[in-house]
Structures are given as C-alpha cells and as structure tokens.
Amino acid sequence: MKRVVIFASGSGTNAENLIKFFHNRDNVSVIHVLTNNPRAKVLQRCLRFGVNTTVFNKEDFIENHKVLKVLKSLNPDLIVLAGFLWKIPEDILKKFPNKIINIHPSLLPKYGGKGMYGKYVHEAVLRNKEVRTGITVHYVNENYDDGAIIFQTHCYIDSLDNEEDIAKKIHVLEMEHFPKVVESVLFPNG
Numbered sequence: 369m370k371r372v373v374i375f376a377s378g379s380g381t382n383a384e385n386l387i388k389f390f391h392n393r394d395n396v397s398v399i400h401v402l403t404n405n406p407r408a409k410v411l412q413r414c415l416r417f418g419v420n421t422t423v424f425n426k427e428d429f430i431e432n433h434k435v436l437k438v439l440k441s442l443n444p445d446l447i448v449l450a451g452f453l454w455k456i457p458e459d460i461l462k463k464f465p466n467k468i469i470n471i472h473p474s475l476l477p478k479y480g481g482k483g484m485y486g487k488y489v490h491e492a493v494l495r496n497k498e499v500r501t502g503i504t505v506h507y508v509n510e511n512y513d514d515g516a517i518i519f520q521t522h523c524y525i526d527s528l529d530n531e532e533d534i535a536k537k538i539h540v541l542e543m544e545h546f547p548k549v550v551e552s553v554l555f556p557n558g
C-alpha cells in the first residue's frame with residue numbers, strides 16, 4: 369500500500385479530490401493531511417473522510433523539527449503539496465529526496481516563485497494578457513516552483529475572462545488531472 373501525505377493551507381479541494389480518488393483503492397491511501405492554518409477548510413474535508421490531520425505552526429515547521437518527526441513516523445511514499453503556502457525546509461527535503469511534489473496553477477517557469485500563489489498567479493496572467501494558462505506538477509526542491517516538471521496541461525483565456533474565470537478553468541484542470549499524475553508518480557511503471 370502506497371502511503372500519501374498531503375500538505376495544504378486552504379480550501380483543500382485538491383486534497384479532497386485525491387482522498388476521494390484513492391478512497392477505494394487497495395494500493396494507495398491518503399493517510400494524513402498536514403496544515404499550517406488552523407482555520408483551513410481542508411480540516412473539515414478530512415474530518416468528513418476520516419483522514420487524520422496535523423496542524424502545525426512556524427516553530428514546529430522550522431525551529432523544533434516537529435513536522436519532520438511527524439513525517440518520519442508516517443513514513444510516506446509520497447508527499448503532495450496542494451495549495452500549501454510555506455517553503456518546505458531543507459531538513460524535510462533531505463529526508464524525503466524526490467518524494468515531494470507540488471501542483472502550481474500556471475505553466476511554469478512562467479508565473480512561479482515567491483508571491484506567486486492562488487489568485488496572484490491568475491491576476492499576473494491577466495495583467496500580461498496571456499492567451500493560455502494551465503497547471504504544472506513538479507518535484508519540489510529548495511526553491512519555489514523550480515523543481516523538475518512532471519506534468520503540464522493548458523487552457524485558453526478568453527478576452528472577457530476575469531481572475532475568477534481563470535481560477536475556475538484551472539480548478540477543472542486540477543480536478544481532472546492531478547490524481548492521475550499522483551498515481552503515475554507512485555507507479556512509474558504502470
């Protein structure tokens with residue numbers, strides 16, 4: 369059984385989508401969700417599906433390595449960042465090399481890096497009058513949005529689209545593709 373752990377900071381629609389996708393599989397389980405936000409809606413979603421959660425603060429994450437200790441006890445095969453808004457620190461990266469992936473709501477390398485998350489990405493895409501945007505799933509390294517790209521797919525931006533319209537198009541792509549990308553990472557040989 370492949371063990372998947374998710375980090376999320378907000379609504380958690382991607383986390384829920386992954387939990388549902390793997391819910392009745394006998395070879396993959398989303399065993400735990402961690403968040404830095406005690407008010408994150410992802411916590412309610414996990415409660416509904418009986419998925420255990422951990423809420424942590426900056427000290428646990430960076431100073432006392434409590435999050436690393438939790439991850440070691442969980443022993444995940446894959447760590448998935450799904451709307452997680454803090455930088456994964458060196459200690460976790462070193463402990464789980466090539467085992468951490470992230471979903472980003474743009475066609476990297478464009479519109480990535482510090483400050484580029486959620487609506488800020490869509491606003492920048494709009495501001496620059498892009499005709500296409502999309503999603504990228506990539507491995508996580510010490511920088512934001514800089515790791516090896518695993519998957520990308522795109523959608524088109526219509527002239528009347530606003531930031532919310534783009535967010536909806538991105539959401540559709542994420543719901544459709546992310547679980548299958550996670551599965552392909554877990555089982556690279558099919």
Ligand SMILES: Nc1nc2c(c(=O)[nH]1)N[C@@H](CN(C=O)c1ccc(C(=O)N[C@@H](CCC(=O)O)C(=O)O)cc1)CN2
Nearest residue numbers: 452453454455456472481482483485509510511512513
């Ligand atoms: N080591 C890594 N950690 C994380 C990565 C990564 O690629 N390497 N990806 C991010 C997710 N992400 C984009 O996909 C991202 C999230 C947040 C930010 C950002 O600028 N955050 C702010 C803090 C925001 C807040 O606390 O509300 C900041 O760092 O000042 C950029 C990119 C997850 N972790």
Ligand SMILES: NCC(=O)N[C@@H]1O[C@H](COP(=O)([O-])[O-])[C@@H](O)[C@H]1O
Nearest residue numbers: 378379380381382451472473485486
């Ligand atoms: N740079 C990271 C970033 O912007 N991630 C984005 O946050 C959203 C989380 O939605 P969710 O909480 O409903 O899954 C998703 O669109 C994800 O691509």
